[in-house]
Amino acid sequence: MSESDIAAARELVANVDRIVILTGAGVSAESGVPTFRGEGGLWKSYRPEELATPQAFAADPRLVWEWYDMRRSAIALCEPNAGHEAIARACVEHASCHLVTQNVDGLHHLALGRRAPSASPDQYPITLHGSLYRIRCSCCAFARDDRDPVDSTSVQTLPRCPECDALLRPGVVWFGEALDPDVLAHAFEVAAAADVCIVAGTSALVHPAASIPLATLDSGGIVIEVNPDETPLSRHARYSLRGASGEILPIILP
Numbered sequence: 001m002s003e004s005d006i007a008a009a010r011e012l013v014a015n016v017d018r019i020v021i022l023t024g025a026g027v028s029a030e031s032g033v034p035t036f037r038g039e040g041g042l043w044k045s046y047r048p049e050e051l052a053t054p055q056a057f058a059a060d061p062r063l064v065w066e067w068y069d070m071r072r073s074a075i076a077l078c079e080p081n082a083g084h085e086a087i088a089r090a091c092v093e094h095a096s097c098h099l100v101t102q103n104v105d106g107l108h109h110l111a112l113g114r115r116a117p118s119a120s121p122d123q124y125p126i127t128l129h130g131s132l133y134r135i136r137c138s139c140c141a142f143a144r145d146d147r148d149p150v151d152s153t154s155v156q157t158l159p160r161c162p163e164c165d166a167l168l169r170p171g172v173v174w175f176g177e178a179l180d181p182d183v184l185a186h187a188f189e190v191a192a193a194a195d196v197c198i199v200a201g202t203s204a205l206v207h208p209a210a211s212i213p214l215a216t217l218d219s220g221g222i223v224i225e226v227n228p229d230e231t232p233l234s235r236h237a238r239y240s241l242r243g244a245s246g247e248i249l250p251i252i253l254p
């Protein structure tokens, strides 16, 4: 980790007006949440096409719910780390700082809600891939926040829609599913308006999320990456800060 790059990135961020932060699973790694790819990643033991697609849910909803129930209960015990806290502070204290997250673990919301219980909706993260703690109908528009354990013993014990009796499913975005168009448009809008986009803890492999920092670049802004490893975005970054987000974000964020 280059101390001079961190100091230069901090100086840069301190002197701009509009900041967007794009986060991925790596930001929660120091909270004990497994990432998706890489060492110890969730996809090491499960193939994504087996579990995170609408086809997988149609083929074996019990197996998919078992995996999500396991993750929901494990992640419910995790606490925000210094990276989440630094982001929450920046978003609360600077109206022109926005967070866009791919994370479904709710830890950004937790950090922000604790710091600013009456935060405005504009201060909350733009959440691209949904939430582990929201469930919705696989057929109709019914959805609700839900943290209860799901009994995945058999298909008969899975939760059903109170309105149409179809199976309820996790309220996340699976491969091949469209992201909410309003949420995505908002993310691209704040990225295009930003002077700096800080990209932290994402492998930048999954689109359209990975294209969001390019909107900042296209409008003349700068990208700073925070990640122990190189990613496809690294070549676009003015600074690639190689280290843990829980250590670097508290230093560079205003």
Ligand code: BJW
Pocket (backbone or CB within 6 Å): 023, 024, 025, 026, 027, 029, 030, 035, 036, 037, 038, 041, 052, 102, 103, 104, 129, 172, 173, 174, 175, 176, 177, 178, 179, 200, 201, 202, 203, 204, 205, 206, 207, 208, 226, 227, 228, 229, 231, 243, 244, 245, 246
């Ligand atoms: C640390 C650290 C520390 C570790 N500090 N860092 C363009 C090109 C190619 C393909 C496509 C394309 N556009 C669309 C596609 C298809 C597909 C896609 O992107 N495929 C690629 C994989 C090839 N995209 C989609 O299908 C999307 N939908 C779509 O495009 O719809 C189009 C459509 C339009 C109209 C109608 C119908 C369709 C949907 C994508 C949904 C992604 N969903 C998931 C699962 C969510 C639910 C769940 O959790 O189960 O979202 S996949 C998974 O990946 C999850 C994550 O949000 C996402 C990104 O992962 P992330 O966050 O980057 O994590 P990792 O693990 O990959 O990386 C962690 C990083 O942290 C690493 O780099 C580490 O080094 C680092 N790290 N410790 C800082 N301490």
Ligand code: ZN
Pocket (backbone or CB within 6 Å): 137, 138, 139, 140, 141, 142, 161, 162, 163, 164, 165, 166
């Ligand atoms: Zn329904």
